[in-house]
Amino acid sequence: MAMTEKHDALSAPASMEILEGDAGDFFALLKPRVMSLVVFTALVGLLMAPGEIHPVLGFLAILAIAVGAGASGALNMWYDADIDILMTRTAKRPVPAGRISAETTLAFGLFLSVFSVATLGLMVNWLSAGLLAFTIFFYAVVYSMWLKRTTPHNIVIGGAAGAFPPIIGWACVTNTISLESIALFAIIFLWTPAHFWALALFKADDYGRAGVPMLPNVAGERTTKHQIVLYAVLTALSGVVPTLMGFAGIIYGGIAAVLGLVFVWYAVQVWRMPDGDRKMVPAKKLFAYSLVYLFCVFTALLVDALVTKFTGLAA
Incomplete structure (x- = not known):
């Protein structure tokens, strides 16, 4: 069935009756x-x-x-x-x-x-x-x-x-x-692959049924795990860039560094996970922590920005 035909077919369920939500x-x-x-x-x-x-x-x-x-x-x-x-x-x-x-x-x-x-x-x-x-x-x-x-x-x-x-x-x-805003972009951009590939590892069956070529389904678990570690390291490095560029303070930089190291630690646990592990516990933990990481990094940036604006001193 062609892709457009699938979409047309979904314009109404099998009962031919749509209840607008x-x-x-x-x-x-x-x-x-x-x-x-x-x-x-x-x-x-x-x-x-x-x-x-x-x-x-x-x-x-x-x-x-x-x-x-x-x-x-x-x-x-x-x-x-x-x-x-x-x-x-x-x-x-x-x-x-x-x-x-x-x-x-x-x-x-x-x-x-x-x-x-x-x-x-x-x-x-x-x-x-x-x-x-x-x-x-x-x-x-x-x-x-x-x-x-x-x-x-x-x-x-x-x-x-x-x-x-x-x-x-x-x-x-x-x-x-500005370069500063691009640095903020880079944190999220580099964070995204490790976050979603962790999800793709324990939802590979779903993506396989849907025919979505997620990395675990195409390249296998081992390649995906290597890539997760790589992007976790890049994410951790990008997190401290605002401090290195001078538009976030030292305290923020320390917090981002610790959060990044934990991110890499969770990624390494996924890398060490045996291929074919059906429980995928390390992948689920990395997926959950990745959300915590991004929220905490941007919260620290927000606090740093507010402290700077109200006191004139970088946190």
Whole structure:
């Protein structure tokens, strides 16, 4: 069956009756957990940027970025409904479960995309709006429609979409893209492969059923484990770059270094895990810790930025 035929078939469930979902289903289309990470990292970028932004405009900027992230999620769920229904992790999402039609999801995602970009451009500046538009396009088209289904490097390249929010937040204040904001981008970009490949190790059966060429399914567990360690090391190094560049303090640098070393330790435990281990406990622990790592690093950056702005001293 052709890919487009799968999508057409999912415009209605087998019963031919679509019950358009409630508010909770529409909220689920926005991928709220991903959205919360986007909002948080964008907020850190906005608050770390030199200069000032009116609090109301700052709030509107973060709101627009959140809506844009939700739009990306909705468009991803629209396009991926044919493979979501095959995976235990995603089968209960609103579209494959038949609670919201594919057409409604597409219209919802497109409306939110236009609304978020227009709001950011009209209320803040057009550089940040352009970056938001590119991020939505990159996630929905480049990653979801192309990379995810064609290459085991989908996460490496596609991770750029999730790494843009700090740059967008920074641009909201400065109307520029700086080396500092690129350094924040790099932390998330380099973090993404180890995070998702840990998930792919213990969800390999799901990805295999859906035909998604994740690295463990294409190159095997051993290659994936090598790559996880490599990207964990790169992530740990990128975490201390803000201090080395001078826009975050020594205390932040120490915290980031410790968090990074723990990240590498968990990655090494995955590397040491026997191939074919069905329990995948080290991989599950790395996946869980990777979320803690990113949250703590950006929290430390946020605290450093607030201390600097209110006291004039880097933390």
